[in-house]
Amino acid sequence: MNKKTVCYAVVAILLIAFCVIPFHSSNCILRLHYSDIDETEPFVLFYATNEDNELGGDKTIEAFVNPELHVIEFVIPDELHNDITMLRLDFPPTDQTIAFDSAFVIAASVTRKTYLAERFFAPECIMGTNGIDAIQSPQSEVATYIVTSGGDPYIVLSDEIVKVINRSFSSYFVTKLILSLFIGSVIFLYDRGKRS
Secondary structure, X not given: OOHHHHHHHHHHHHHHHHHHOOOOXXXXXXXXXXXXXXXXXXXXXXXXXXXXXXXXXXXXXXEOEEOOOOEXXXXXXXXXXXXXXXXXXXXXOOOEEEEEEEEEEEEOOEEEEEEEHHHHOOHHHEEEEEOEEEEEOOOOXXXXXXEEOOOOOEEEEOHHHHHHXXXXXXXXXXXXXXXXXXXXXXXXXXXXXXXX
């Protein structure tokens, strides 16, 4: 085996390792789009993990209402990848009606899952509620209206949504693959140019 073949083999092995070894994952984002909201106090996402399967304590992610973009965005840190067992969406402790349009699960700037609000807040996607007077999706409208009351309104999201979020963290495999192919192509074209 000549020196050039060994060099090509070493470069190929390094590029493959770069693609498959998970250095770190991206954060996952749960983004809720709304068309109408009364109060702009923060929302809170409580989570439970495999190690601590109880909701509460410091296992919370706060999200502020963005009135310009009409979004409420929860940034779920990458260390929770495949570790979340339960999610609870807590609303501001006030009486209000919120009109949601859609929900998105995003990682590495790529939308992993899109929900219409009527699907995200459908009965099969909710394990329990508190302080929620109504969840209505009129057939004539896109929005789903959620009416909250009391001091602690929340919705416990279903296991299916938890699974979607757990699977959505990105290890940047596609990005690393494209970068590796580019580097490999540059090396190959440079070597071919030297020989011609």
